[in-house]
Amino acid sequence: xxxxxxxxxxxxxxxxxxxxxxxxxxxxxxxxxxxxxxxxxxxxxxxxxxxxxxxxxxxxxxxxxxxxxxxxxxxxxxxxxxxxxxxxxxxxxxxxxxxxxxxxxxxxxxxxxxxxxxxxxxxxxxxxxxxxxxxxxxxxxxxxxxxxxxxxxxxxxxxxxxxxxxxxxxxxxxxxxxxxxxxxxxxxxxxxxxxxxxxxxxxxxxxxxxxxxxxxxxxxxxxxxxxxxxxxxxxxxxxxxxxxxxxxxxxxxxxxxxxxxxxxxxxxxxxxxxxxxxx
Numbered sequence: 001x002x003x004x005x006x007x008x009x010x011x012x013x014x015x016x017x018x019x020x021x022x023x024x025x026x027x028x029x030x031x032x033x034x035x036x037x038x039x040x041x042x043x044x045x046x047x048x049x050x051x052x053x054x055x056x057x058x059x060x061x062x063x064x065x066x067x068x069x070x071x072x073x074x075x076x077x078x079x080x081x082x083x084x085x086x087x088x089x090x091x092x093x094x095x096x097x098x099x100x101x102x103x104x105x106x107x108x109x110x111x112x113x114x115x116x117x118x119x120x121x122x123x124x125x126x127x128x129x130x131x132x133x134x135x136x137x138x139x140x141x142x143x144x145x146x147x148x149x150x151x152x153x154x155x156x157x158x159x160x161x162x163x164x165x166x167x168x169x170x171x172x173x174x175x176x177x178x179x180x181x182x183x184x185x186x187x188x189x190x191x192x193x194x195x196x197x198x199x200x201x202x203x204x205x206x207x208x209x210x211x212x213x214x215x216x217x218x219x220x221x222x223x224x225x226x227x228x229x230x231x232x233x234x235x236x237x238x239x240x241x242x243x244x245x246x247x248x249x250x251x252x253x254x255x256x257x258x259x260x261x262x263x264x265x266x267x268x269x270x271x272x273x274x275x276x277x278x279x
Contacts (some may be wrong), residue, residue, distance in 0.1 A: 029126040030250040032135050033117065040249070045141055047248075048241025066233050074226040077164035081225055082220045093219045100216025103209045104181025109139060109188055131195035134246045135188045140186035142238040146231065147178040153177040159221050179223045182231030183238070184212035190239025210235070 023153045031037040055063070064238050073080065088096065102108035112131045120128030154172035156162040189210040193203030214232060223231075 006013040007243035012035050016060065026052065029129055030103045031130065031229055031246065033129075033133060036116065037133060040245075041137060041140065044137055044242055044245045045144075047245040048061040048141060051237065051241050051244075056199075069171055070226055070230055070233070073229050074224075076223045076229075077226050081158055081218075083223055084225070093221065100212050100219075101181055102274050103213035104140065104179075104183075104185040104217075106184070110136070111182070113139070113188075116232075127195060130250070131192055132247065134195065134242055137190045137246070138191045139189040141242060142183045142235050143180065145212045145234060145238055146183040147156040148176055149234070150175040151237075155223055155224075155227070158224055166227075176223055177227045178234055179217045179228045179231035180216070181217055182210070182214040182223075182228050183235040185213040186232050186235025187242070188235075190236050191243050194240070194243040216235050 022061045025263055031040055052063075056236045111277035116128055116132035117136070119125065119131075120132060153176075154168040154170060154174045155173040155177035156168065157176040158164075160174070186207075189203075192206045194203045210232075214228050217228050217231075218225060
């Protein structure tokens with residue numbers, strides 16, 4: 001009888017432990033603001049650069065449509081630029097761009113992303129933290145992509161008194177093509193809209209602010225229309241690559257966690273009590 005009681009007590013202890021260990025699944029945040037996150041910039045850049053290798057037919061059709069539109073707009077750059085140039089006086093255009101440029105130069109975007117991360121950390125909002133870090137990643141990588149294309153293209157700005165079809169080639173010091181402000185603004189907007197597909201208003205707001213930035217680059221006379229259009233496309237491509245990279249990393253982390261986790265469940269039946277371990 002004493003032996004049976006001992007066994008029963010041990011079984012009760014196992015059931016108690018099982019109930020205690022029945023904790024909710026850990027909410028895995030990926031990426032985290034740590035050294036691993038900084039190292040991920042390289043992998044995110046490579047993933048974004050190699051996106052065409054994973055394109056489907058619809059992606060290629062969309063890319064062809066964008067390329068065709070860019071060529072068509074380029075052929076009308078001078079006329080479109082002159083139209084926008086007539087809409088505002090020089091002083092009014094400067095006042096407009098003083099605000100519109102904030103979405104692409106980081107003076108607004110970076111503090112907003114920092115505030116998002118702080119709010120996410122304070123309220124244990126994993127998605128908010130992830131979106132902010134991925135947004136920062138998109139901002140930095142799109143800035144690098146825009147700089148590289150600018151350096152290779154060598155297109156002068158409209159206010160440099162050159163024609164729209166004047167190009168001087170790699171590292172000539174001309175940096176109109178594409179618009180860097182527009183590229184960065186659309187890259188961040190694409191990431192935020194992607195993380196919050198269930199909140200349509202947020203995506204509309206993000207893209208609306210990016211479009212506001214793009215319009216400012218036209219009205220200021222800093223860029224040709226095709227510079228801005230290609231900046232929008234490049235920003236979207238970089239943002240989409242960063243978004244998919246981080247979503248893939250999170251899915252991999254979740255699968256790894258599920259594969260290595262143990263679940264303890266109490267089992268109680270007629271004349272039996274015990275613990276079931278799942279792994």
